[in-house]
Amino acid sequence: MDITEDNSAEEIMGSEKVLGDALVNGKSAPLTSTSEYIEVAPKVQLYVEDYGEGKPVILIHGWPLSGAMWEYQVDALVQSGCRVITYDRRGFGKSSRPWDGYDYDTLTDDLKAVIDHLKLEHITLVGFSMGGGEVIRYFSRHGGAKVSRAVLISAVPPFMLQTADNPGGVPKEAMDEFANEIKEDRVGFLTSFGKTFFGVNLINRAVSEPLLNYYTMLCSLASPRATLECATSFSTTDFRREMETVNVPVLIIHGDKDKTVPMEGSSVLSAKMIPVNEFIIYEGSPHGLFYTDRKALNEDLVEFIHSAPGAASLTEQ
Secondary structure (H helix, E strand, O other), X not given: OOXXXXXXXXXXXXXXXXXXXXXXXXXXXXXXXXXXXXXXXXXXXXXXXXXXXXXXXXXXXXXXXXXXHHHHHHHHHHHOOEEEEEEOOOOOOOOOOOOOOOOHHHHHHHHHHHHHHHOOOOEEEEEEOOHHHHHHHHHHHHOOOOEEEEEEEOOOOOOOEOEOOEOOOEOHHHHHHHHHHHHHOHHHHHHHHHHHHOOOOOOOOOOOHHHHHHHHHHHHOOOHHHHHHHHHHHHHOOOHHHHHHOOOOEEEEEEOOOOOOXXXXXXXXXXXXOOEEEXXXXXXXXXXXXXXXXXXXXXXXXXXXXXXXXXXXXXEO
């Protein structure tokens, strides 16, 4: 794979710098940071940030955000002794914006290209919302190569769409209306979507107005084409037959007040289908718990990533 350095205004982009020290395998190790573009397909480059030293963790962002959504997790994970990799999915953030390639097979091949380029092993894959689909597909399509454990946070699998054999799913008519609103006024849709995403209402102000505007801005930077195509992918892809291919311990986390990806039709079912998992429910939490419940989430991630293989807290289904 070819790469090109990110030559943005600040010289630190694309260069390595020392951030401090962390305890890695009982020793103090320098924390380094690199950012680069990795070519995952002809004329398609993904923007990747790579922080710290230690156990590799890949954070896969949700729709229609970018790798920047993980800012409240990166520091905690690096300080715990992890090498943390975030990347912008094709069509989002700073990555290339091709016209096609937004199906889960292609998106998962992009993930594998990042793993291969960085020569990672013993990885923890962490997928939020749509990103949970790439985690599952990586096992069914690539055998979970180099992955030792996985995390699903507010994730869409096993299947969002309502069908005859999935009566608890979201009706197709609702998905169609969802797409029509994006086509009519994408930024207006994102503004409203963000409030539901973080559980904001007249009583609950889980995020500040400036922060809500910031996340709306991150979403608005996505390619309009990618926004629509990925919405189709995560809402119609059926992962049910793939769930049993996940052959490593999995941590599943979901908020029971999630109105974006309701827990009952997603993580509750995933916990019954994935062979070995631990399911943690965050009471009263919305979809965007990477911010609203960041302290609890960070603690749960660190504990799971650094736990001994076959930890007693994991249950076999």
